[in-house]
Structure formats: C-alpha cells, structure tokens
Amino acid sequence: MRALIKDKPVRGATLTDLPLPEIGEEDLLVRVQAAAICGTDIHIYQWNDYASSRIRLPLLFGHEYAAEVVEVGKRVKNFRKGDRVAAETHVPCGHCFQCTTGLQHICRDMKILGVHLDGAFAEYSVLPAVCAWKLDPAISSEIGATLEPFGIGVHALSKTKPAGKKVIVFGCGPIGIYAQMAARFSGAEVVIGVDVSGERLAMARKMGTDIVLNPKEMTVQDEVDRITHGAGMDIVVELTGNRGVVNDAAKTLRRGGEMVLVGLYSGPVEIDLVNNVIYKEATVYGVTGRIMWETWWTAQSMLLTGRMDISPVITHRFDLANYDQAFVLAESAASGKILFTI
Ligand SMILES: [Zn+2]
Ligand SMILES: [Zn+2]
Numbered sequence: 001m002r003a004l005i006k007d008k009p010v011r012g013a014t015l016t017d018l019p020l021p022e023i024g025e026e027d028l029l030v031r032v033q034a035a036a037i038c039g040t041d042i043h044i045y046q047w048n049d050y051a052s053s054r055i056r057l058p059l060l061f062g063h064e065y066a067a068e069v070v071e072v073g074k075r076v077k078n079f080r081k082g083d084r085v086a087a088e089t090h091v092p093c094g095h096c097f098q099c100t101t102g103l104q105h106i107c108r109d110m111k112i113l114g115v116h117l118d119g120a121f122a123e124y125s126v127l128p129a130v131c132a133w134k135l136d137p138a139i140s141s142e143i144g145a146t147l148e149p150f151g152i153g154v155h156a157l158s159k160t161k162p163a164g165k166k167v168i169v170f171g172c173g174p175i176g177i178y179a180q181m182a183a184r185f186s187g188a189e190v191v192i193g194v195d196v197s198g199e200r201l202a203m204a205r206k207m208g209t210d211i212v213l214n215p216k217e218m219t220v221q222d223e224v225d226r227i228t229h230g231a232g233m234d235i236v237v238e239l240t241g242n243r244g245v246v247n248d249a250a251k252t253l254r255r256g257g258e259m260v261l262v263g264l265y266s267g268p269v270e271i272d273l274v275n276n277v278i279y280k281e282a283t284v285y286g287v288t289g290r291i292m293w294e295t296w297w298t299a300q301s302m303l304l305t306g307r308m309d310i311s312p313v314i315t316h317r318f319d320l321a322n323y324d325q326a327f328v329l330a331e332s333a334a335s336g337k338i339l340f341t342i
Pocket of ligand 2: 092093094095096097098099104107108109110
C-alpha cells in the first residue's frame, strides 16, 4: 500500500510502499478515505523538539481520518466489513483508574495513533476497535476525518454553559473556529475570535463569529472593555498555545468567569494568578482530546441538526504524492483544514 512515513530524523517525509498491516484480535483493518493534517503532523514533518522527544522512527503518521472497515479482528463484535468509521486518536489501556472511571481520554497509559502507533497517511490502517466511531450515514467521510479536531472544540465549550454568555476564543485555526461555532450553536450572546492571521480571521467571520480581533492592529483588552462596558468576558478559551498570549487572554476574563485552556505551550508558563484567577474567583479548566464517547455523540448530534456546517473549514485537498506542498501550506497558517483524499 502507498504510505507516507517519517523515517529520517530530519525535515520531510517519505512516500513509500508498505505491505498491508496485520491486525490483532481487537483491531479493525480499515481502508482510509480521507485524512487531515493536524498540528502534531506538522511537528513530525518539521522534526522539531516536540517530535524528536516523542517519536520513534520509522512511523506511519497521520491520525485524523475516516475510513471503511475491510477486516474485523476475531474478538470485535460491534463492527462489520463496510462500516464507515472515524478514529478516536487516544487509545486507552482499558484497565487503569481513569479507564475504569469513565475518563478513558486521559488514560494514564494512553497511546496516540500516528504518534506512538502507526497512523493513517496511507491506503490502509489498523484501528483498535475501542477507538472506532461508527459514522452516521448523513456524515461524509471528509467531515468524518475532521470530527477529531472538531471534537476538541466541542469538548472545550462543553465545560462551560455558553447560552446567553459572551465568549472569546484566542486562536482561529481550525479548532479555534470549531470552538467558536460550538459557542454560537450553544446560544452564546456574542462570540469573539482573536488571531494574528488575516486569513484565519476571515475564515472565522465566514463561519459565523460575530467579532474578530487582530492583536497586531489593536489592543484586545481595550476592545473587550468597550464591548463589555468594562465587565470582561464570561468565557475565555485559549487555543493558541502561545506563552505570551495566555496572560492577555486571562485579562479579558470577567470576575467569576470561566477559562478553558486547550492550546499546548512549549514550556512552563508564567501567569498572574492573583489578579487573573484568585481575585476573580475564576474557574479554570484544562481540556485535552475528547471525552469517549460523550463528546463524539454531542459533536455528531450538532452536525445532524443541519444547523451547523463545518465543511467550509476544509479548504484544501491533496493526493498523498503532493505531501510536501500540503505541509508547506499547512505551516503557513493560510489555510483551514487540509485533507489527503486517499
Ligand atoms: Zn490531531
Ligand atoms: Zn487506561
């Protein structure tokens, strides 16, 4: 099968031929239909510290995907050949404290598809059945491939009660835009998106965000003060993972507000807890991945209402052969979700 692998500890990737993978008794063999590029894949492609400290080569990478089941492991009961599935990236151990208390998504022995286990930038992939989400017939495989990042946005907002609230999201990459859409869908009074990329802000506007702010052109705090008459935002979602942004984000939070931290920082972060959290009696949530399977049910239900169309967030499609072009575009931040159609 054709497969895009990472086999050298330098920038780039290699398109190669691999034998069809063998599956275990609790796995599915799936034929990949669409796979999206995620920030993690960019790290792997670039081979920066994040990638080199986590990954053993060679690796078949790519983890946001939808596929058709072509072979079912002996002990798998709830899937058949021909089922269309999306992949939950976090593979839980099934036995630890978290796994046995409904917190599989933060399993202490978690493996990640396309990071610790072979992924899906290929014609076929092995998907542990425990991580397979059966796609509703009304959901296309392209949308299926983006349910994983969409789910992070949905999960982030689900920590809060956005109805009638003022919500600000720092970061207008795909997950930021999904979070803004989830806030609007959930009845937020006003949704603000913040980013330094004009393209990304334009996408946020297109997808229904009420107000977009570019910190290169104004002081976000001043704008928020103007919009909220000095009160601050009810809900702040931080998705940039930029250490410089987190304090600015926290300053926009109103007293008694809720802050959701999702973006991943490259190291320890200095934050003024006294003024931004303690005196404000703020509630701060950390969010990672998606709750299995609660977030997936919520995400799918939102889409099935027909009142939320996330398909325009997919802006580019590539064949695997053009992977270099796809990754250079993904690095530029001048795109929404980029898919390999396989
Ligand atoms: Zn991802
Ligand atoms: Zn576990």
